[in-house]
Amino acid sequence: METILHFFRTYPEMAIFLTIGIGFWVGTLKYKSFTLGTVTSVLLIGVLVGQMDIPIPGPVKSVFFLLFLFSIGYSVGPQFFQSLKSDGLPQVGFACVLCILCLVVTVVIAKILGYNPGEAIGLFAGAQTISAVIGVGTDTIGTLGNSPEEKKAWLDIIPVCYAVTYIYGTIGSAYILGTIGPKMLGGLEKVKQKTRELENEMRKGDIEDDPALINANRPVVFRAYCACNDWFSTPRTVADIEKKLQDMGRRIFVERVRSAGKIVEVTPQLIIKQKDELVLSGRREIIIEDESWIGEEVNDPELLTFPVxxxxxxxxxxxxxxxxxxxxxxxxxxxxxxxxxxxxxxxxxxxxxxxxxxxxxxxxxxxxxxxxxxxxxxxxxxDRPTNKTDMIFVGLGILIGGIIGALSIHLGGIPISLSTSGGALLSGLFFGWLRTKHPTFGRIPEPAVWIFNNLGLNMFIAVIGITAGPTFLTGIKEMGFVIFFAGILATSIPLFLGIWIGNKIFKFHPAINLGCNAGSRTTTAALGAIQESLESTVPALGYTVTYAVGNTLLILWGVVIVLFMA
Missing domain, CATH: 3.30.70.1450 (Regulator of K+ conductance, C-terminal domain)
Structure with a gap:
């Protein structure tokens, strides 16, 4: 045992990777539909590893957390600024209202229970399932003028409150929005019917008969046919054929032609004679729906071999x-x-x-x-596939954001700033939006964004868990079951109010209303529960705008909560 302790205390980075490895594995385990999730699992494994009393260098968690925040901003930046235009303003307004409700309800509960800033941050982070608040709150606590001992006590209690409240924060949000929400809006069957009506309305424009508009699970196919129908006894142009298809309500394209035994270049004016062979492209079920208008399908490997x-x-x-x-x-x-x-x-x-x-x-x-x-x-x-990340863009973006976040003003003797973490988030928002205007630079491939998001956040959470390990159990005894019930209230009250406000004040369609609530709370698990309950992907239309706004405001509330509670 002494050898193990010596190893991890000498090489604390190994303790972090041990926590990450086991934590990610535990996060994949499920019992029926219940799962702890990666972040909570990493935190709890970190607490166990932390029982070895392993000192972790301070800058380690900050570096990974800044990468995480920048990538979050980068991901939602385009949608965040796009949402500020007129079409997205109602959803922006709703997201702001719900985020303010989450803040106010949590602060009121924390005030009533006499919580300190660390307890309030942990409660907010877990109940609202916004793990990044831990980092922003930690940075803000560090700027206060309280004694080092008092600040350390606040920091040590954050992961305790977070771990206790996060489980209901996730499961409760999914249950409220996926099960109770539809009942509040008139009943599940009624909401499903309204969702189907909205889908039908959105499909107007021949979506069902238009192969140019397809879902990913309806693959595009290229098939070869003989132009043997009597309609071709009179030579037809490619334009004539495609017009006939459109008149039939089937938007199918002529892609390749074999005429007189030779493959020829396709143009709208190309003449098609009877017995010529054509390659048609479109949605599978549309192409094979009725072949009698053209002729039998043929197997012509040469005609069907071409780059797509x-x-x-x-x-x-x-x-x-x-x-x-x-x-x-x-x-x-x-x-x-x-x-x-x-x-x-x-x-x-x-x-x-x-x-x-x-x-x-x-x-x-x-x-x-x-x-x-x-x-x-x-x-x-x-956006061609690449494995290269523009690290100049990432490095300078985080630096600029950190400089802006470090700037502070003093109100009543209290230094107020966004902190370097808040600055990195805002910088990510701006640089993510900037890339939509100048997409030739600043590329961060989707897998790299995933690494920054998941590894960045979980490295930070692992360090939090390891450093809090020695005092975690003491904190649980101090907080008792009261923190769990406080988390239930802090999760549930804003969501119930949000569903009512979205229905009565913003008058959203029920499916959009539920999606907006999930997005404003940045709860992807809840979106999945809603879509499964309504058997539709329509709620995602209410998720994207509110997710961009919610991810920004909820993280920045970490600064506000500390200042309120301090």
Whole structure:
């Protein structure tokens, strides 16, 4: 045992990796639908490892936490600034109201129970499931003029309160929004019916019959047919064929042609004769729905062997921004282009005719190389797969944010600042938005963002757990069960009020209302519960804007709570 203690105390970084490894593993374990989640698991494993009384150098957790905050800002920046325009203002307003409710309810409960700043930060972080508040609150406590002993006691109690309240914060949010929320809005069946009606409304524009608008689980196919139908006894142009298909309500494209035994270049004016072979592209169920209009399918390996691109494009061009998918597909440059997927702030949103596109959206499109070359420049910047991160952008972005956050003003003798962590978050917001305006630099691939988000936050949480380990059990005894019930109130009250306010004051559609509540609380687990309950992805349309606003405000509340409670 002495050898083990000596090893980890000599090499504390090994204790961190031990915590990360076991914590991530525990986070994957489930009992029915219950799981601790990665962050809570890492914290609790850190507490166990911390029983060895391992000193951790201070800068370690700060470095990883700043990476985490910058990447969070970078991810939501485009949506955050986009939401400030008129179309997103109602959801922005709602997110601000709910975030203020979360702050006020938590502070009132903490005041009634006589909690210190550390207890209040832990309560808020766990009940509102916003782990990053721990870092911002820790930084802010460090700026106060209290004695080092008092500040250490506050810091040591944060992870205790967080661990106790986080479990209900996650499970309770999912249950309230996925189960109780629909009942508050008229009953589950009624909300599901209204959601189906909204889906049908959003599909108006031939979404069901338009292969250019597809969901990811409906793959695009390329199939070869013989033009043997009597309709081809009179030679037809490619434009004639595609018009006939559109008149049939089936937007299908002619991609390749074998005429007189030779593969020829396809143009709208190309003449198709009877017995020629055509490659058609479109949604599988549309193409095979009825083949009698053209002729039998043929197996022609040479005709079907050609390059097709499946790429991601970041939407930046005015020719596409603000348009619905129905409007976009009618643009001439969209000929032959299929939209497979749309992501907004990393969340997949419904691909429907009346889904409105926004700057920074990531579109996955499929088509022939020539069609892609025509469409992509009119949509935005081709986001080709890469494993390179622009570390100049990341390093200078965090530095600039840290400098701004370190600046402080004194009110009543109390230094007030965003702290370096708050500055890094705001810097990430700005630099994330900036990349949508100038996408040729500042690339952080999605896997790198995942690393920054997950490893950055969990490295920070691991250090918190390890350093708090020796005093954790004492803290649990001090706080008792009262902190658990305080967490239930701090989680539930804002959500119940939020559902009511979204319905009565903002008059959101029920599905959008529930999505807005999940987004404002940045609770992805709750969004999943809502979508599963309503059997629809529509709630995601209320999640993205409010998630961007909620992620920013809830994290910054860490500064406000410490100042209130101090």
């Amino acid at each position: 691109e499946d790429i991601f494009v970041m939407l930046t061009k005015k020719t596409a921004k603000g348009k619905t998918l129905s409007e976009l597909r009618r643009q001439e440059f969209m000929h032959g282009i299929m939209i497979k997927n749309i992501k907004r702030t990393g969340v997949q949103i419904p691909v429907m005719a009346n889904t409105k596109l926004q700057s920074g959206d990531l579109l996955e499109i499929v088509g022939m190389q020539n069609d892609i070359k025509q469409a992509a420049p009119n949509l935005g910047y081709i």
